[in-house]
Amino acid sequence: MSDQPLIIIVEDEPKIAQILVDFLSMDGFQTLVLHDGKDAVETIQNKAPSAVILDLMLPHKSGLVICEELRQFSDVPILMLTARVDEIDRLMGLNIGADDYVCKPFSVREVVARIKVILRRQNTNNHSQGRILQYKKVCLDLEKHTCTLAGEIIELTPVEFRLLTAFINKPGAVFTRATLMSSCYEDDRIVSARTIDSHMKNLRAKLTDADNGESIFQSVYGVGYKIG
Numbered sequence: 001m002s003d004q005p006l007i008i009i010v011e012d013e014p015k016i017a018q019i020l021v022d023f024l025s026m027d028g029f030q031t032l033v034l035h036d037g038k039d040a041v042e043t044i045q046n047k048a049p050s051a052v053i054l055d056l057m058l059p060h061k062s063g064l065v066i067c068e069e070l071r072q073f074s075d076v077p078i079l080m081l082t083a084r085v086d087e088i089d090r091l092m093g094l095n096i097g098a099d100d101y102v103c104k105p106f107s108v109r110e111v112v113a114r115i116k117v118i119l120r121r122q123n124t125n126n127h128s129q130g131r132i133l134q135y136k137k138v139c140l141d142l143e144k145h146t147c148t149l150a151g152e153i154i155e156l157t158p159v160e161f162r163l164l165t166a167f168i169n170k171p172g173a174v175f176t177r178a179t180l181m182s183s184c185y186e187d188d189r190i191v192s193a194r195t196i197d198s199h200m201k202n203l204r205a206k207l208t209d210a211d212n213g214e215s216i217f218q219s220v221y222g223v224g225y226k227i228g
Helices: 014-026 040-047 063-070 086-093 108-126 158-169 177-184 193-209
Strands: 006-010 030-034 051-055 078-082 100-103 132-135 138-141 146-149 152-154 217-220 224-227
Touching (some): 014 030, 014 108, 040 063, 051 063, 100 108, 158 193, 177 193
Parallel strands (some): 078 100
16 A cells, blocks of 8 residues: 555546546656545545545535535645635635635646645644643643633634644733734635634634633734733
């Protein structure tokens, strides 16, 4: 069996799929292409790839539905492709669990670079030696990538988990939106302040709902956010 990481590409445009295959192969990845969404979830479950590149618009089953179904049983890294830049903020706000988003037309080298970042981040998490972060009633297990509040499991997206990790690592510190962008995304992309606000709104709601209306977050007017 090859020790090359397997990337499954779910993309219905053959030319786009092939160029992704070519560039990923040059960087030492195995690839498997699916041209529609019909059997994507079953195939990903059976093949257990290192990451998935998933188009949003697919025949038979959309990338949105596939991502949501995968997150019911798997934390495989998912890079979603969309044909509209204005979709990215909306998708991030839906909490579907994708790790990253790229808008078409894209630089294939950028896609490969983002896959590498995702895998590097995952490997770091996997080798974190069971580190536990605790703040008041919130507990983060960096190895298992889980969050609990007063013992109750809180389902977080990958971005929400990274945000909460940043806050708990520095309780009392005020984080600007730019700092939070750097905590969430390691590839220096341009992300709107609205996107960060959307993530914070969702994260605050999840923790507040689970804690009888109490919130650990504070908004610092004109600056950003903090806990404590």
